[in-house]
Amino acid sequence: MQLSLGPILYFWPRETIEQFYQEMVASPLEVVYLGETVCHKRRSFKTVEWIELARQLTASGKQVVLSTLALIEAGSELGGVKRLCRNGELLVEANDMGAVQLLSEQKLPFVGGATLNIYNAYTLKHLMGAGLRRWVMPVELSRDVLADILADAHKLGIDGELETEVFSFGHMPLAYSARCFTARHHNLAKDDCQLKCIDYPEGLPMYSQDGEEFLTLNGIQTQSGRIQHLLPHWRSLADLGVDFMRISPQPRHTREIVQLYHRVIDGEEGVDTEVNGMLTSPVCDGYWLGKPGMEIIARV
Amino acid sequence: MELVCPAGNYPMLKAAVDNGADAVYIGFKDDTNARHFAGLNFNDGSAQKAVRYAHDRGRKVFVAINTYPQPGGWQRWQRAVDGAADLDVDALIIADIGVLAYAAERHPQLSRHLSVQGSATNVEALCFYKEQFDIQRAVIPRVLSLSQVQQLAQKAPVELEVFGFGSLCVMVEGRCLLSSYATGESPNTCGACSPASAVRWEETDRGLESRLNGVLIDRYQEGDPAGYPVVCKGRFNVAGSTYHAIEEPTSLNTLELLPQLQQAGIVAIKIEGRQRSVAYVGKVAGVWRDAIDICAADPGRYVAQGRWMETLAGVSEGAQTTLGAYHRPWQ
Incomplete structure (x- = not known):
């Protein structure tokens, strides 16, 4: 089991991003995903600058993967995805079938992101024919379904070259829209959003009228209100043959979270997997146990 | 343009056909389709009757097999594909890549449409499905603006079908897990x-x-x-x-945009609502039949008539209708 760092899902200022990755260089992360996956208008880094940062992090010993936009509508958005897919050196995480097409045309291996909707081994097999080498399980699937998919993958003879990654820590991306809910909150049209997302480094919490932290608004993306935390279950992931647990960046304590995950999966005894002191939202693990995603089952 | 109407049961299918649908889409009575509701959908017998009714009148039947199978249920999706082929339907509407691969290999002669649940919003994604599975048509998500639809239609390697009327998903179809986050069950x-x-x-x-x-x-x-x-x-x-932090309860109605959609080369207009009533589908099909015919005859002079809008408003969910993403400011 190794640790990966997902792309930053929020709109952070350039200096914050630079500092964040400087901190991550020394962390026990095997893989780092870089790039803007939510909104094309967030340009603290231009596409070429992401590629440049990727080169630097590669030189420091990380495997770096460039992540593509999940929802591609406008021609300009597709242009950015093309530049990433044709970078000529670095592995790409395809988060839309458009990126899969661009990568498979070039006969390049790729990582299939969670939004590709891979729900069975037949889909895996087909996408492996197009170049997929690693896949990120859709966040709504459970341990038992993953076990069945991987058993089927074994029967189909495709498990040998396949790596599996599970979104293990962070607010889970749940939905994408043409509308921007952050702009909507400010009564602004999406075309004139004034880049309000910059004010919400961990998204904009959305509560039910009786005060439950239900969802997180992050521009055009809607995330879980709770933070998925699968460290207490890491053995069941490892037993299934999961290769990477993905940690999704948050504005504070990401380094400590990575350290904690590393100590536990590295076999250190007696480490408390409790993280509440470092988080602004409660945790959940329901999906992994076949329940509604918002539920919390494990007591740590 | 082809008018594609929903049917959750045999009487709805008849109402759709009798009121001018060119094609009707249906699903089987299980979780292989995205309207898996109690009391809804078709078994083998009613599906056979439905296909006969439509074909006798020169109309088409499409079968939606547009959810994502998980390992335990794979055979159900295979059976649905094979069963639809046996019924001699006119096309399958599929989202999952594994199911598309199965259908293309097992029944190459049967048309495949990419379901809106397949979330294809750009030309490269459409090229992928065309090259890999030779799909004939794609239903595009309700998130694109009119100008994005027009641009996509210029370059699309397949026919495009768009939603014209019905409930409005504000999220990209096939990319929304809000329901399973709260309840454990998602589309x-x-x-x-x-x-x-x-x-x-x-x-x-x-x-x-x-x-x-x-x-x-x-x-x-x-x-x-x-x-x-x-x-x-x-x-x-x-x-x-x-x-309403995400979306007000409104319905989609694109009747006003019909000439632009026709001009863009959109081949089919889809009506949402297999879970609605016989009266709903009859009224909506009637209005859209008139509108499409009038628009085809003289697009330059076409206007969405007041009585059409009234009829549609009367069957909308929520108090108002919207152009949705087709109208850029909505985004």
């Missing part, structure tokens, strides 16, 4: 969104409350029109204000 996994079994209504001192698996989705004061508690259509609190 992708179970063909269900905000399932009825998770809904609870409660009269309280603070008003009528609708809950989904315990989560308070909305609260209504006397006289407020209460709507079904779909996760994205509730009122929530964000930074101190309570409002």
Whole structure:
């Protein structure tokens, strides 16, 4: 089991991003995903600058993967995805079938992101024919379904070259829209959003009228209100043959979270997997146990 | 343009055909389709009858097999594909890559349409499905603006079908897990969104409350029109204000855009609502039949007629209709 760092899902200022990755260089992360996956208008880094940062992090010993936009509508958005897919050196995480097409045309291996909707081994097999080498399980699937998919993958003879990654820590991306809910909150049209997302480094919490932290608004993306935390279950992931647990960046304590995950999966005894002191939202693990995603089952 | 109407049962199919649908889409009675609701959909017998009724009148039948199979249920999706082929239907509407691969290999002669649940919003994605599975048509998500639809149509390697009327998903179809986050069941996994079994209504001192698996989705004061508690259509609190934080309960109606859609080369207009009634589909099909015919005859002079709009408003969910993403400012 190794640790990966997902792309930053929020709109952070350039200096914050630079500092964040400087901190991550020394962390026990095997893989780092870089790039803007939510909104094309967030340009603290231009596409070429992401590629440049990727080169630097590669030189420091990380495997770096460039992540593509999940929802591609406008021609300009597709242009950015093309530049990433044709970078000529670095592995790409395809988060839309458009990126899969661009990568498979070039006969390049790729990582299939969670939004590709891979729900069975037949889909895996087909996408492996197009170049997929690693896949990120859709966040709504459970341990038992993953076990069945991987058993089927074994029967189909495709498990040998396949790596599996599970979104293990962070607010889970749940939905994408043409509308921007952050702009909507400010009564602004999406075309004139004034880049309000910059004010919400961990998204904009959305509560039910009786005060439950239900969802997180992050521009055009809607995330879980709770933070998925699968460290207490890491053995069941490892037993299934999961290769990477993905940690999704948050504005504070990401380094400590990575350290904690590393100590536990590295076999250190007696480490408390409790993280509440470092988080602004409660945790959940329901999906992994076949329940509604918002539920919390494990007591740590 | 082809008018594609929904049917959740045989009487709905007849109403659709009798009122001018060129094609009707149906699903089987299980989780292989995205409207897996109790009492809805077709078994082998009723599907056979439906296909005969439509074919005798020169209309087409499409079968939606548009959820994402998980390992335990794979055979059900295979059976659905084989069963639809045996019924001699005119096309399958599929989202999952594994199912597309199976259908293309086993029944190459049977047309494949990419379901809206396949989330194809750009030309490269359409090229992928065309090259890999030789799809004939794609139903495109309700998130694209009119100019984006026009641009996509210029370059698309396949026919495009767009939604014209019905409930509006504000999220990209096939990319929304809000329902399973709250209830454990989603359109992708179970063909269900905000399932009825998770809904609870409660009269309280603070008003009528609708809950989904315990989560308070909305609260209504006397006289407020209460709507079904779909996760994205509730009122929530964000930074101190309570409002429809994601989407107001409105319906999509693109009748006004018909000439532009026709001009763009869109081949088919889809009506949402297999879960609605016989009266709904009959009225909606009638209006759209008239509109499409008038628009085809003289697009330059076409206007959405008042009586059409009235009829459609009368069967809309929610008090108002919207152009949705087709109208750029909505985005």
